[in-house]
Amino acid sequence: MSTGTLSIADYHKKTVTNRLGLWLFIVSDAFVFAGLFIARFYLYGAGVRPELSQIVGLIVTSILVLSSFFANRGEVSMAYGDTKGYFRNTLITIILGIAFLIGVVGVEWQIAPYGPDHDALWSLFYTMTGFHAFHVLTGVIFLVIVYRNARKGLYTAERHFPVEAAAVYWHFVDVVWVFFYPALYLIGLPPI
Amino acid sequence: MNEEQKTMALQVGVTVLILLAAMTIGEYFIGLFAPYWWAPLMAIALLKAFYIVRDYMHIGRVFAGDEAEEHS
Amino acid sequence: MKDTQKAGVFSIGLVRGLIAMLIGFLTGAAFVSLIRLILGLSVWTWNPSGNQFGFAESAWVVGAIFGAIAFMLGVGVLSDWLKWMNGQQTAEHPADAFASGWKRYLSVSFDHKAIGVQYGVTSIVVIGLAGIFALIFRTELAQPGMQLLTLERYNTIMSLHGIVMIVGILLGVGAMSNYLVPLMIGANDMAFPRLNAFAYWINVPAAVILLSSYFLGGFDTGWTGYPPLSAKAPLGMDMFFLGVYFAGLSSILGSLNVIATTIRLRAKGMHYFRMPIFVWTALATAVIGLTATQLIGLSFQMVLFERVFGMGFFAPDKGGNPILFQHLFWFYSHPAVYVFVLTGLGVISELLPVFARKPLFGYRWVALSSFGIALVGFLVWAHHMFTSGMSPYLRIPFMYSTLLVAVPTGVKFFSWVATIWEGKLSFETPMLFVLGAISIFLLGGLSGPPNATVATDLHLQDTYWIVGHFHATMFGGFVFPFFAAIYYWFPKITGRMYNEKLGKLHFFLMLPGFYIQSLSQMQAGLLGMRRRIGDYDPALGINLQQLLITIAAFVIFFSVVIAVVNLIYSARRGPIAASNPWRSRSPEFMLPSPIPQHNYEHAFEVVGEPYDYGIAGAYVSIDPDRYIAKEEEQPAAGGAVTSPTGATTD
Numbered sequence: 039m040s041t042g043t044l045s046i047a048d049y050h051k052k053t054v055t056n057r058l059g060l061w062l063f064i065v066s067d068a069f070v071f072a073g074l075f076i077a078r079f080y081l082y083g084a085g086v087r088p089e090l091s092q093i094v095g096l097i098v099t100s101i102l103v104l105s106s107f108f109a110n111r112g113e114v115s116m117a118y119g120d121t122k123g124y125f126r127n128t129l130i131t132i133i134l135g136i137a138f139l140i141g142v143v144g145v146e147w148q149i150a151p152y153g154p155d156h157d158a159l160w161s162l163f164y165t166m167t168g169f170h171a172f173h174v175l176t177g178v179i180f181l182v183i184v185y186r187n188a189r190k191g192l193y194t195a196e197r198h199f200p201v202e203a204a205a206v207y208w209h210f211v212d213v214v215w216v217f218f219y220p221a222l223y224l225i226g227l228p229p230i
Numbered sequence: 231m232n233e234e235q236k237t238m239a240l241q242v243g244v245t246v247l248i249l250l251a252a253m254t255i256g257e258y259f260i261g262l263f264a265p266y267w268w269a270p271l272m273a274i275a276l277l278k279a280f281y282i283v284r285d286y287m288h289i290g291r292v293f294a295g296d297e298a299e300e301h302s
Numbered sequence: 303m304k305d306t307q308k309a310g311v312f313s314i315g316l317v318r319g320l321i322a323m324l325i326g327f328l329t330g331a332a333f334v335s336l337i338r339l340i341l342g343l344s345v346w347t348w349n350p351s352g353n354q355f356g357f358a359e360s361a362w363v364v365g366a367i368f369g370a371i372a373f374m375l376g377v378g379v380l381s382d383w384l385k386w387m388n389g390q391q392t393a394e395h396p397a398d399a400f401a402s403g404w405k406r407y408l409s410v411s412f413d414h415k416a417i418g419v420q421y422g423v424t425s426i427v428v429i430g431l432a433g434i435f436a437l438i439f440r441t442e443l444a445q446p447g448m449q450l451l452t453l454e455r456y457n458t459i460m461s462l463h464g465i466v467m468i469v470g471i472l473l474g475v476g477a478m479s480n481y482l483v484p485l486m487i488g489a490n491d492m493a494f495p496r497l498n499a500f501a502y503w504i505n506v507p508a509a510v511i512l513l514s515s516y517f518l519g520g521f522d523t524g525w526t527g528y529p530p531l532s533a534k535a536p537l538g539m540d541m542f543f544l545g546v547y548f549a550g551l552s553s554i555l556g557s558l559n560v561i562a563t564t565i566r567l568r569a570k571g572m573h574y575f576r577m578p579i580f581v582w583t584a585l586a587t588a589v590i591g592l593t594a595t596q597l598i599g600l601s602f603q604m605v606l607f608e609r610v611f612g613m614g615f616f617a618p619d620k621g622g623n624p625i626l627f628q629h630l631f632w633f634y635s636h637p638a639v640y641v642f643v644l645t646g647l648g649v650i651s652e653l654l655p656v657f658a659r660k661p662l663f664g665y666r667w668v669a670l671s672s673f674g675i676a677l678v679g680f681l682v683w684a685h686h687m688f689t690s691g692m693s694p695y696l697r698i699p700f701m702y703s704t705l706l707v708a709v710p711t712g713v714k715f716f717s718w719v720a721t722i723w724e725g726k727l728s729f730e731t732p733m734l735f736v737l738g739a740i741s742i743f744l745l746g747g748l749s750g751p752p753n754a755t756v757a758t759d760l761h762l763q764d765t766y767w768i769v770g771h772f773h774a775t776m777f778g779g780f781v782f783p784f785f786a787a788i789y790y791w792f793p794k795i796t797g798r799m800y801n802e803k804l805g806k807l808h809f810f811l812m813l814p815g816f817y818i819q820s821l822s823q824m825q826a827g828l829l830g831m832r833r834r835i836g837d838y839d840p841a842l843g844i845n846l847q848q849l850l851i852t853i854a855a856f857v858i859f860f861s862v863v864i865a866v867v868n869l870i871y872s873a874r875r876g877p878i879a880a881s882n883p884w885r886s887r888s889p890e891f892m893l894p895s896p897i898p899q900h901n902y903e904h905a906f907e908v909v910g911e912p913y914d915y916g917i918a919g920a921y922v923s924i925d926p927d928r929y930i931a932k933e934e935e936q937p938a939a940g941g942a943v944t945s946p947t948g949a950t951t952d
């Protein structure tokens with residue numbers, strides 16, 4: 039970023055602005071997911087859910103929660119100047135993120151009994167998981183870019199807003215799943 | 231001093247993970263045995279989101295303003 | 303400030319972008335076609351009864367998306383971000399490719415003033431285009447029977463008129479908030495200049511995609527795009543959805559920038575209740591734009607998925623429900639009408655004190671009323687659905703919440719009237735437009751409650767009355783204030799004065815034109831004219847009204863042509879403007895005209911109230927002489943240098 043030449047005070051000021059921008063973006067993005075979430079209950083209420091593998095659901099959910107944990111560790115490490123810790127934890131986060139993608143798109147989508155054009159319930163399932171998976175994908179790309187730049191030695195304990203941004207975005211994707219998991223896997227029973 | 235703070239920050243991460251894991255397992259079993267309990271499930275989801283937003287996403291930093299200390 | 307001498311048309315960002323867009327489109331379409339080939343699906347069809355457009359629908363859709371991305375790459379707004387991704391650094395305020403001249407506006411610039419002008423010019427062009435669509439279908443409607451168009455063409459042109467106007471209005475709102483917000487709060491640019499440029503440029507592929515729908519079979523749903531009709535409409539429908547989606551993206555990112563700028567970049571001492579009132583309205587607008595816009599994007603994507611992947615959200619035979627679309631759609635589109643008008647209302651509140659030489663009455667109330675309107679506006683969306691078949695018990699709460707909007711809107715009206723009261727009014731063109739806007743917005747506002755009251759709306763819904771209602775609100779809330787703003791800030795933008803006589807002529811043609819148009823629309827509606835219909839029964843007895851509306855539409859269009867001629871001519875040849883022609887207290891008027899490149903070289907401090915006209919003491923601690931003297935010291939290099947919109951400033 040164009041910040042290497044800024045004084046610490048200016049960098050800090052800019053970070054506060056950038057952080058605000060990031061959060062505004064997250065708030066905005068949350069409205070898309072809220073819309074899908076409401077659409078799911080508007081159409082099917084709390085009595086019906088798609089027929090999905092409970093065990094796959096639990097596994098991918100655990101993977102995402104774990105990845106958030108490691109993302110947090112990575113960010114904290116960087117904040118205290120422990121770049122090694124940052125690299126290790128971020129790498130684990132990225133791998134878990136990819137595992138989540140494989141679990142949803144590579145496993146759940148393949149073993150699902152119906153396609154997206156079967157009925158509105160399955161349309162919702164594919165759209166909700168698809169939008170979320172797209173965000174996971176962008177999150178992974180974000181993490182990889184920041185990881186690469188960190189390898190070039192661009193970030194320090196004092197100047198590492200991109201590291202924080204990637205982690206916060208990643209946690210946001212996790213929060214979305216916190217709501218989508220019960221909405222798709224837990225509430226209601228498959229239609230007979 | 232710095233090390234101490236770091237350990238504390240990491241400790242928060244571990245605590246939140248344990249909470250999240252416990253709640254996820256709880257959710258799973260509610261989903262298995264009481265799938266019509268949407269209200270408790272939503273309450274758990276809200277609680278999980280609250281911990282992530284507060285402790286992992288550090289929402290407090292957004293409102294901290296210019297003078298705040300970076301590490302938290 | 304040296305002109306980077308680059309030769310050839312390819313140095314112009316817009317040209318590069320459009321070429322890249324074509325390449326991107328072909329790449330995307332070829333990519334999907336390849337996948338379809340592998341899957342054994344048809345790739346190319348050309349039969350008049352089915353798909354007449356060669357590529358499959360999915361190929362067109364993906365092609366359009368690729369085209370938009372390629373445009374952004376080609377025009378060059380992404381290049382700094384790409385460098386950052388690579389770990390490179392870029393200059394904080396990179397110089398524009400062209401320091402001056404019209405080419406500057408056809409290439410990427412990160413200066414909020416240049417972006418504001420880009421928004422403004424694009425807005426006028428787009429609104430002019432939508433106006434031409436209106437003239438075409440109004441000519442058709444001047445008499446009963448079909449003379450000029452087929453019914454399908456009528457539907458497409460009428461629908462395009464609506465949505466292209468809306469895009470034009472959003473661009474106009476972007477123009478005002480981009481140009482004015484940083485200047486008014488004492489910032490030298492927006493918080494995120496690159497994002498700002500991105501938010502502007504994405505409108506260009508959006509407009510191209512939206513207009514391409516005309517050539518791809520059109521669409522016949524009106525601007526609302528309700529399924530199930532929109533799930534079956536021709537290929538043009540996809541382009542409508544995508545075009546609006548990208549325009550919405552611009553709205554979201556622009557809003558993000560306005561909020562961050564207002565929160566973070568205010569000058570010393572400018573706490574929230576000392577900001578110029580326009581900034582409050584821009585902020586309230588941005589809150590709506592940032593959040594609600596996502597839902598129109600989502601609803602359009604869902605229909606797009608229905609068309610491309612055969613999904614079933616809104617298809618009753620698949621367990622879907624078309625009413626869901628209306629909820630999602632109106633959750634944005636009602637608040638969106640406040641996006642259209644709030645900044646305009648801000649312009650009214652901003653200009654009235656200047657031309658009345660009196661403090662703005664009830665500043666705090668007016669400031670908060672903008673947020674009142676915005677927040678209540680989130681709770682009223684289903685007033686568009688009283689006849690849709692949603693649960694009848696929902697009608698009552700939505701009726702009451704809608705009527706509640708009248709309270710904060712009333713606050714604004716009382717403030718305006720009280721500000722005018724016993725003021726020393728003068729009637730230059732901007733003031734005329736402000737007063738015209740107030741009278742028209744009153745008509746628009748008063749025609750709202752009958753729609754909000756369930757008993758009357760059941761009869762009014764989908765008639766020309768509604769058309770009259772929202773034309774009145776939008777003329778009063780956007781069109782007139784927008785022109786007021788253009789005339790008012792024109793000297794700051796170009797350094798020259800517009801022609802007052804032509805400005806007044808514009809006003810005195812547009813005002814009666816508008817009243818005849820809108821009142822006739824309302825009357826025709828009450829007599830039984832349906833909206834969005836290409837023909838009507840002469841027995842309704844509305845032939846005269848229809849003719850009047852058409853004539854009025856031509857008069858309005860003609861008056862806008864006069865305005866455009868005036869603005870272009872004056873930007874080149876108009877008399878040199880003083881730095882503060884209106885004796886305003888606002889900080890931007892303490893700077894020389896046109897405004898220097900990086901706004902405020904010396905940071906200022908707020909020392910008084912913004913609207914204390916007629917009371918001693920200044921608003922901001924700027925000594926205009928400090929800037930003026932400096933200008934005289936260094937005359938512009940090389941004699942005549944072209945400045946914004948091609949004016950010569952020397």
Ligand code: HEM
Pocket residue numbers: 526639640642643685686704705707708711746747749750751753754755759762763764768771772775776779
């Ligand atoms: C702020 C300025 C306003 C704007 C820009 C505006 C704009 C619009 C637009 C565009 C429509 C038509 C939508 C469509 O079906 O295509 C509409 C309809 C409506 N407006 Fe307004 N409006 C404004 C103020 C008001 C007010 C103050 C009220 C009520 C107190 C109101 C109540 C309604 C209702 C209930 C409808 C739905 C009518 C129907 O379709 O049956 N509006 N308005």
Ligand SMILES: [Cu+2]
Pocket residue numbers: 635636639682683685686
């Ligand atoms: Cu409305």
